[in-house]
Amino acid sequence: MSKPVRWGILGAAKFAREQMGPAIHAAHGAELAALATSSPQKAAPFLAFAPGLEVFDSYEALLADPSIDAVYIPLPNHLHVEWALKAMDAGKHVLVEKPATLKEAEFDELIAKRDATGVLAAEAYMxxxxxxxxxxxxxxxxxxxxxxxxxxxxxxxxxxxxxxxxxxxxxxxxxxxxxxxxxxxxxxxxxxxxxxxxxxxxxxxxxxxxxxxxxxxxxxxxxxxxxxxxxxxxxxxxxxxxxxxxxxxxxxxxxxxxxxxxxxxxxxxxxxxxxxxxxxxxxxxxxxxKLQVEAFGASLRDGTAYSCPLEFSRGTxxxxxxxxxxxxxx
Structure with a gap:
């Protein structure tokens, strides 16, 4: 992958607005391209620093967009596994906020889906x-x-x-x-x-x-x-x-x-x-x-192993x- 990684964010969480959204926007080799939220008010701060951002009114609509390469998932903890699996099924690379799961056994689902789909999936352990x-x-x-x-x-x-x-x-x-x-x-x-x-x-x-x-x-x-x-x-x-x-x-x-x-x-x-x-x-x-986004993108471009794989996060x-x-x- 030589072009910038086109990122979408599922949900307009405060942390995404204040930290990860700006980091994706600023990272070399990355483009913050999409946000999924049904609230125009919550989308406004993202558009302020990324005016070209496309806003979808549902998570499903963002995942259905073939132009989006990767998604960042900052949803409440109990929703991480569900939407990480859906994103991988949609062919998206996934960076899911920590903790990626609520139980160690749930990592087996994520790892199996990662391996079956061939995408890169990792916990956002920055x-x-x-x-x-x-x-x-x-x-x-x-x-x-x-x-x-x-x-x-x-x-x-x-x-x-x-x-x-x-x-x-x-x-x-x-x-x-x-x-x-x-x-x-x-x-x-x-x-x-x-x-x-x-x-x-x-x-x-x-x-x-x-x-x-x-x-x-x-x-x-x-x-x-x-x-x-x-x-x-x-x-x-x-x-x-x-x-x-x-x-x-x-x-x-x-x-x-x-x-x-x-x-x-x-x-x-x-x-x-x-x-x-x-x-x-x-x-x-x-x-x-920002370094996390760049490392994730580098793994997509050159195929090197990501430094914080799901197997490491499972141990924690x-x-x-x-x-x-x-x-x-x-």
Whole structure:
């Protein structure tokens, strides 16, 4: 595929309006060509930055347009699998917002449909496209921290004033684990290349959704602890702690919103180490949403494997399923 990938979006979600729509519009080798929404009011902000956008009044109508190559699906969580399958049946490449499914087993449906139709389908797990995470993986796997002993993750925000938000509704697959747990869990798997072997967890529930989860897991080479919450002061941080160094990511998941993407490498031993010195790498301009669209398009053009396949995302969903199974109540 040498021409720009022509993208359509199913639904005028706020996240699509503020993040992914502009990212598709700005990405090299991509064209934001269509939006499906029955609301002219919701379409207006998209037309403001992409005036050539064609607006369809139904998802089916957009999927029936042969000029659309790929679709981005930002619908409520419980609708992801249904519309991803329909999009693949229509011959469209699919980027579906996380979590792509609500259960690990549902990934088998997506993978089977992907393989049967020959399209590219992936979860919109954008952080693995960010250079700070690619660098973090390089540092950890090259031994810059020595032997990795412990990983900790923190991600929280407070949406208690938005009880009608889909993230606060059990019927739409809401809750902190599905919304932001994918980040503290999947990023650890991405950086270390390891899978957990044992779990314990504690969950605080409110109106049928998890609003605070503490997680403890044993990986083959290290201990893991994390928490996610939708009822706490906004915070995010990932720390990888080895016997010869510590790597800290200060804005790991929402860089440029929560703060500057920055890696801090703390080392006290080694040839180049200076006691008390912190080596800092900054990534102020990187836009992982735009990079995600460009990586997706590059895979379509040259046939290389996409860096975050459905098989990887299934592993993170398996962790989420297991946490729900073993968790006690806070």
């Amino acid at each position: 952080i693995v496209q960010h250079p700070q995470w690619q660098r973090a993986r390089e540092l950890v796997q090259s031994g810059a921290l020595g032997t990795l002993r412990h990983v900790s993750g923190k991600f929280s925000y407070d949406n208690r004033q938005e009880m009608e938000n889909i993230r606060n509704r059990p019927e739409t697959g809401g809750g902190a684990l599905r919304d932001i747990g994918v980040y503290v869990l999947g990023s650890t798997r991405f950086v270390t290349g390891e899978e957990p072997v044992d779990f314990s967890a504690q969950i605080s529930w409110e109106n049928g959704v998890d609003v605070l989860t503490n997680i403890q897991a044993q990986f083959p080479g290290f201990l893991y602890t994390a928490y996610v919450s939708t009822r706490m002061q906004p915070w995010q941080e990932m720390v990888f702690h080895g016997d010869k160094g510590v790597l800290r990511l200060t804005a790991p998941f929402n860089p440029r919103v929560f703060g500057e993407a920055r890696l801090e490498l703390h080392q006290s031993s080694g040839v180049d180490a200076v006691p008390g010195q912190v080596l800092v790498e900054r990534f102020p301009q990187a836009d992982h949403y 969903q398996a962790m989420i399923d297991r946490i729900f199974e073993v968790a006690t109540e806070l």
